[in-house]
Amino acid sequence: MxxxxxxxxxxxxxxxxxxxxxxxxxxxxxxxxxxxxxxxxxxxxxxxxxxxxxxxxxxxxxxxxxxxxxxxxxxxxxxxxxxxxxxxxxxxxxxxxxxxxxxxxxxxxxxxxxxxxxxxxxxxxxxxxxxxxxxxxxxxxxxxxxxxxxxxxxxxxxxxxxPAGSGQATKAVNQVAVAGVNQAVADAMALAKSQGLDLDQVIQALSGGAADSWFLQKRAPNMRDGVYPLGFRLSLHDKDLAICQSLTEAMGVRLPIIEMTRLHYRRLIEAGHGDEDVSSLFRLKLEQLEEGEQRGGDDAEQQQ
The missing domain is CATH 3.40.50.720 (NAD(P)-binding Rossmann-like Domain)
Incomplete structure (x- = not known):
């Protein structure tokens, strides 16, 4: 040896x-x-x-x-x-x-x-x-x-x-934070697209300000381009969030960011996107906004 x-x-x-x-x-x-x-x-x-x-x-x-x-x-x-x-x-x-x-x-x-x-x-x-x-x-x-x-x-x-276990407990904390940032950036970029904004300009405008983050700079361009090369596999983040979920449930509580993100991830995994980067959450956010806009249009027609 x-x-x-x-x-x-x-x-x-x-x-x-x-x-x-x-x-x-x-x-x-x-x-x-x-x-x-x-x-x-x-x-x-x-x-x-x-x-x-x-x-x-x-x-x-x-x-x-x-x-x-x-x-x-x-x-x-x-x-x-x-x-x-x-x-x-x-x-x-x-x-x-x-x-x-x-x-x-x-x-x-x-x-x-x-x-x-x-x-x-x-x-x-x-x-x-x-x-x-x-x-x-x-x-x-x-x-x-x-x-x-x-x-x-x-x-x-x-x-x-x-001591042993502390590294993994910290990683659980990290994964919850990643889920929250992914949710926020995906929501923001989907909203920007729905408003007809240039997504590249949006990224430039937000970078360096209060909304700036590693995730915005590294993953928002994926959302802009509609391409999700692997940085961190969505299915693996879902596996990690299951660990986080077990930790919070053992204390008798649930964290909404974990529950919501796992729900969204399961929908994407079922649609065949589990091997993409976690930033593919943008797909779902965009669909939700488009569905909401369509429902709003249908409701307006019914009221006329």
Whole structure:
């Protein structure tokens, strides 16, 4: 096993550029992906070994970075690695899962002496490609110190939030905020279009003012163009909001922004838009305004 190197599991739209940034720093030893095609392509492109399975991957390096889709996937990968893990290892999970899942994994790993960091990220595929992600981290300070050079290759901002589970709790907060900003920008852009405004000029007018945001600058152009290239997959945000929903329901409350956004997302997923960027919410907003305008016209005709 190579010390002070990373091995990476999960080469999707986020994981692939994150792993590439680690490799660019000369810190990546091997990769693995559940479906072998992406791992084979990455291996050939970067001249790196492709592990046969998670246990094989864990033998290649001491910092093991995971970026997979759901709680069950993370648990399955960790469980497969567990027999070969020990005090030399730190597992870093960059997936988005429930805080209790992170705490469960931390306990599993502590029993074999391995460290754990829950380190979900924000910044979309652009941030993953540029190495400028924001990373919210839960876990022990000593494990963070050991993994820091690897994390700094992927992220422009590292914030240690507290013990295991704190990173995932912070990511839940982030996902609620993203839902709210997506709703606001999509509503605003749909209203602008309904008023016959030039959407490019609207973006310019709002940028730098009180309504400015990363989302306005990065995602409103998608709405303007009616094209939704993947930054953050809508179906995955819906999965993350289900986690947020479970957290609030456990406290006996519901947050309207979560409930409304999941309702809207389900309509878009059913219409075949689940693999588009979350900014495709604009499709639904525009439909709603057009339907409202049509109903208003029909009501006016009936009153005449």
């Amino acid at each position: 190579s010390q002070n190197l990373a091995a990476f599991a999960g080469l999707g739209s986020m994981g692939r550029p994150m792993a590439a940034n680690i490799q660019a720093k000369g810190l990546l030893a091997a990769v693995w992906n559940r479906s072998p095609g992406p791992a084979e392509a990455f291996s050939q492109a970067h001249g790196l070994p492709r592990a046969d399975d998670p246990a094989h991957l864990a033998r290649q390096a001491n910092i093991l970075v995971l970026c997979v889709s759901a709680d069950e996937d993370v648990l399955a990968v960790v469980d497969a690695m567990l027999p070969v893990l020990g005090r030399d290892h730190v597992v870093v999970d960059c997936s988005t899962v429930r805080p209790e899942t992170a705490r469960r994994i931390a306990q599993m790993l502590s029993e074999v002496g391995a460290g754990f960091l829950d380190a979900p990220v924000s910044g979309g595929t652009e941030g993953a490609e540029q190495g400028s992600l924001s990373m919210m981290i839960g876990g022990r300070c000593e494990d963070l110190a050991r993994a820091r050079p690897i994390l700094e290759a992927m992220a422009g901002r590292l914030v240690h939030m507290g």
